[in-house]
Amino acid sequence: MQRSRERTGLLVGALGLCMAISTSYAQLPVTSGLTLHLRADTGVQTVNGNEVISWQDLSGNGWHMTNYAAAQRPSLVSSVVNGQPVIRFDGTDDFVDNQNTTLASFITASEFTIVTVFETSAMSQGAGAVFTQDMVLGDTAGYVGVVVESNLTTSAKTLSMYNWDGDADVATIAGYDTGSFRVFSGWHGGGTVFASTFVGNNSSAPSGNTQFLGGFMRIGSGYSAGTTYFNGDIAEIAIYNRALSDAERNLVANRLADNYALSVPEPASAALLGLGGLFLWKRRR
Ligand SMILES: [Ca+2]
Ligand SMILES: [Ca+2]
Numbered sequence: 435m436q437r438s439r440e441r442t443g444l445l446v447g448a449l450g451l452c453m454a455i456s457t458s459y460a461q462l463p464v465t466s467g468l469t470l471h472l473r474a475d476t477g478v479q480t481v482n483g484n485e486v487i488s489w490q491d492l493s494g495n496g497w498h499m500t501n502y503a504a505a506q507r508p509s510l511v512s513s514v515v516n517g518q519p520v521i522r523f524d525g526t527d528d529f530v531d532n533q534n535t536t537l538a539s540f541i542t543a544s545e546f547t548i549v550t551v552f553e554t555s556a557m558s559q560g561a562g563a564v565f566t567q568d569m570v571l572g573d574t575a576g577y578v579g580v581v582v583e584s585n586l587t588t589s590a591k592t593l594s595m596y597n598w599d600g601d602a603d604v605a606t607i608a609g610y611d612t613g614s615f616r617v618f619s620g621w622h623g624g625g626t627v628f629a630s631t632f633v634g635n636n637s638s639a640p641s642g643n644t645q646f647l648g649g650f651m652r653i654g655s656g657y658s659a660g661t662t663y664f665n666g667d668i669a670e671i672a673i674y675n676r677a678l679s680d681a682e683r684n685l686v687a688n689r690l691a692d693n694y695a696l697s698v699p700e701p702a703s704a705a706l707l708g709l710g711g712l713f714l715w716k717r718r719r
Contacts, residue, residue, distance in 0.1 A: 462672055463685040467547075468493045469540045470651065470673040474510065474519045484509045486521055489530050489653070497539065499530035499653050508654055515553070515615050515669055516695040521654075525556060525568070525665025529654035537573040538647035540673050546644075547621040547674040548580060548595070549686045551694050554612045554666040557584040557591060564596045564604060565660040570618075571671065572656020575649025579656040580620055582610065582664070594637075595620030595629040603641030605629035615669065617687045617696055623677025632687050669694055 462471060470493050477490025477498075485507040489499040501507050508528040514520040523529065540546070552570055560566040560583040565576060572579025577598040584591050593610035596602050605620070605627045619630045627641040653671065654664045670690055678686065691697070 463689050464674075464678060464682045465493075467674040467676040467678075468672060469495055469675045470497055470671065472499065472653070472668075472671040474521050474669050478510050478519075478521070480510050481507075484511065486510050486530065489521065491532075495539070497532045497535060497651070499532050499651075501528075501530045511667070514667055515551070516693070518669060518694065520553075520667035520669045522667050523654035523664045525558075525663050527663060529652050529663065531574065531650050531652035533650045535650075536648050537575070537578065537644075537651060540651050541578065541622075541644065541647065541675050543643040543645075543647060545621075545623045545675065545677040546578070547619070547623075547676065547678045547683060548671070549617065549619045549683065549690060550580070550671040551615055551617055551669040551690050551696070552666055553615040554582050554593075554610075554664070556612060556665040557582050558661070558665075559584050559586045561586045564594070564602045565657055565662065567594070567662065568664050569652075569654075569656030569660075569662040570664045570666070570668070571651070571653045572662075573647075573649035574652050574656065574658040575646055576657030576659070577644050577646050577649060578622075579662075580618065581656075581662075593618065593629065593631065595622075595627055597622050597627040597641045598645055599642035600645055603627050603639045605637040605639050607631055607637050612666075615667075615694060615696055617691050617694075619683055619687055621677050621683070632691070 472489050479488040491497040506527045509522045511522045512519045558568050567581035567583040570580040581594050591610050592606050594604045594606040596604040607629050616631045621628050626638050628638045630636045
């Protein structure tokens, strides 16, 4: 059963400025350092009905994601989450990528932020190693990835952000499961990699600089030498080449949550202090 929810956010800045949070979802509330922005409702080019051959990058950088091989094209499916479309990946061979530029155009060695809305329909069974896990997105050389797994021995289902600094450092969210859209944030900064679904699960692990930025960014898969295809739906992806502040990341994640009518937690007080103002939060159910 859907619960109706209405929320009003109001920022009162230190200079007395007053700003209502925009209800326009077309643009992200934080654009500094934005290197990739994909939305399933905008700029998706299809052939034969719903086969996706190009997914337009809305960041302004022009890093459009494409796949021209018929069997590997994901599908555009309308009215899946809050009345909005998704790009559906079959878990067998579907992906889109951009081979006109490398991972260095999307992240730096020391920092990145990924915020994305997706649902996993099914997970491959893996043995805990990132290269055996299904990649929601990542680079083809295998240095950065958002991965999901149903563990072969424990059956535990996990969602992780990993960064390779000479070995795989993994921030893993336990208790993840198929069938629900989530706002996922994964980021790297200050020698640490983080993962959060903004529903109480947070995880981190120490991790130094990403060791290689020469792979290509790929959506629906990642490390090209693995059997790592994602089985599920992606509604939106934003990638930044820096570690957003907690306040910035909360703004982006809450915008995406609002757009797809997903649950969000109350923002942490530390994040509010980071905004330098007072945040009045009202929620009615
Ligand atoms: Ca296919
Ligand atoms: Ca390490």
